[in-house]
Amino acid sequence: MKFAKQLETEAEDIPQAWRPYLIQYKALKKIISKVTQEIESRGLSASLLHECLDDENKDNKLPAIRYYFTGEPPHIKPNIEVIYDPTEPKVQEILSRLTSTDAQTPKLEYKRSQNNKDFFTMHSETEMVVQSQNMVDLVKELLNVMTIDNSDESDEICANQKRETKSFVIELEQDDEFFKLLLKELNEASKLQDETTEKFKQDISALESRMSKVASPGQKRTDMYNWRKIFSIYMDACIFQTSNTTIEKSKKQLQWFLSELDKTDQLRKLKNKESKLAFEQFMALNTELITMKHYQMLNQTAMRKILKKHDKQSGLTASSAFHQVIPTEHLFSPKLARMLYATITEKLTSVVPQPEDYACPVCMCVAWRPIRLECNHVFCVRCLVKAQKQKMDSCPMCRHPTAVRDATALNLDESLQNFLKLYFPQEIKDKKRDNEREQAIEDVQAMTGKRYSEEQLLRMSQSSNCCIM
Incomplete structure (x- = not known):
């Protein structure tokens, strides 16, 4: 499917009020044909421009051609500029023929000069549909003016860099409309x-x-x-x-x-x-x-x-x-x-609020009884107590050397605790139940001297029917 048709089809999914603000692809496409005619009427065929602009004067050779915009948005104008050495006799001859009044050659009309640039447009009496092979040949001839003596090519390039250059600019009216x-x-x-x-x-x-x-x-x-x-x-x-x-x-x-x-x-x-x-x-x-x-x-x-x-x-x-x-x-x-x-x-x-945003980084449950360490990381009181029992001194998140060891009841974040109580009542209820079950298991182990494996503890903590005592 051609893009113009595809655009029309997909535009049906856009609100009616937005459709006029889609880029008018078909209208712009029609102007392109006028741009092409304008380019050819100035003696610059598409194939010639493809050849010249793709290379972008990589070797700094003169003459050279470039395409650019002048002005500031939204008032910009597209131009084609030919940069040349004004002291080259062959160049002067070709330029005079480009601006001649020969009936077979569309005339470039001089407009103004600025910063060593001469600005031209198509003569107002020239029809846009005119296509002159003579002018194409003239531009090709101008762009092909190179060093006569190949043995002195490198010296000539250096000389070109030192010479003062000039350029003539062709303003593109239809391209401007586009x-x-x-x-x-x-x-x-x-x-x-x-x-x-x-x-x-x-x-x-x-x-x-x-x-x-x-x-x-x-x-x-x-x-x-x-x-x-x-x-x-x-x-x-x-x-x-x-x-x-x-x-x-x-x-x-x-x-x-x-x-x-x-x-x-x-x-x-x-x-x-x-x-x-x-x-x-x-x-x-x-x-x-x-x-x-x-x-x-x-x-x-x-x-x-x-x-x-x-x-x-x-x-x-x-x-x-x-x-x-x-x-x-x-x-x-x-x-x-x-x-x-x-x-x-x-x-x-x-x-x-989502519980994940207030979870203890150890047990991954809501950090009930939140203890804010010296390094500002928050843990639930149960996980902190277990870490202290295991002689863990540093914060498991940032490795602050004494954050866990120095934590006391004074580190309880009461404002956060009140927030959690308000927004996570069910999670806190579950957390309390898990803490009580885990504490009961530890108490039984302390009284009986019997040690439970990690697997047994996990099964008991997950079982709602588990009753110790």
């Missing part, structure tokens, strides 16, 4: 992206406010644990986490997320209507984020392909020259989707 349209569309796409991003952030804040009401631990019919499970599955889905995640992959992972919720019957467990509305809003945000990513991809592909077609048909090098003057990274960067995804997870996990 890039005016492209820049206009990129500017409109940038405005749409900025507006959509700002609206997205406002929607996230609105969802955060709604979530604070339905998932607050102080509510009588709170959905905190249901939402915690939903977010846990959402994080496992990895819908936007990597930069190379494709649109298809993001859609697939979003469907996986929904199917996992169905398997666990999680949505039916939501206790109030506001929670269900919050979930619908949450899903709308994710769908919109995928749509924005798709929109970015379509515009990026359209720009890359239209510049490639421009270069292929005209012989110019816009694909590289354009990006040097117009930075487009912010328009097509995958970082935007990841940044907005990070905003979602940061805002919503602040409302519904």
Whole structure:
């Protein structure tokens, strides 16, 4: 399928209001044919430009030709510049023929001089469709003026470097129209992206406010644990986490997320209507984020392909020259989707904290009775006591030499303890039960002198029917 047709097909997945802000590939494609005619009417065939611009004057030989832009965005103009040695008699002869009034040769009309550059455009009376082989031959002849004596080539190159050079510049009017349209569309796409991003952030804040009401631990019919499970599955889905995640992959992972919720019957467990509305809003945000990513991809592909077609048909090098003057990274960067995804997870996990973020790094359970060491790492009191009994002095995380040894009851982080009590009541209940069971086993071992293997202790700690005493 040709890209123009593919773009039309995929644009159907983009909201109606966004479609006018897609790069108008077909309109730009039509201008390229005019650019090609303009190039040929100036005596610079596409094949000649391919040959000259691909080499980019690697040996600093004169004459040389280059394609570049002048001005500042959004007012830039494309130009072809021929750099030459003004003292070379052969060059002067060819230049005079290029600007002659010969009826068979389209005339280059002088416009101005600036910084040793003479600027020309096509004579206003010359038709754009004129194609002159005479002019092509003249330009080829000019570019082929090299050292007459091959034996003195190296000396001549050194001399060229010391000589003062001049250049004549041909301003490309149709090429200018092409890039005016492209820049206009990129500017409109940038405005749409900025507006959509700002609206997205406002929607996230609105969802955060709604979530604070339905998932607050102080509510009588709170959905905190249901939402915690939903977010846990959402994080496992990895819908936007990597930069190379494709649109298809993001859609697939979003469907996986929904199917996992169905398997666990999680949505039916939501206790109030506001929670269900919050979930619908949450899903709308994710769908919109995928749509924005798709929109970015379509515009990026359209720009890359239209510049490639421009270069292929005209012989110019816009694909590289354009990006040097117009930075487009912010328009097509995958970082935007990841940044907005990070905003979602940061805002919503602040409302519904995840137990993994407050786990003791030793037992991987919620760090109940949290002891904050001198190095600022936090452990549950049970794991810290066991470490001290084993004569462990240094922190297992950062190897601070005395952090564990010097820890006392004064290291209890009371504000964190109150936070854990508020947001993780069930986890704390489970932790207390495990601590009591483990303490009972240690007490029995101390009284009887009988030692249990690690496997036996594990089985007893995992068995809810285990009763010692």
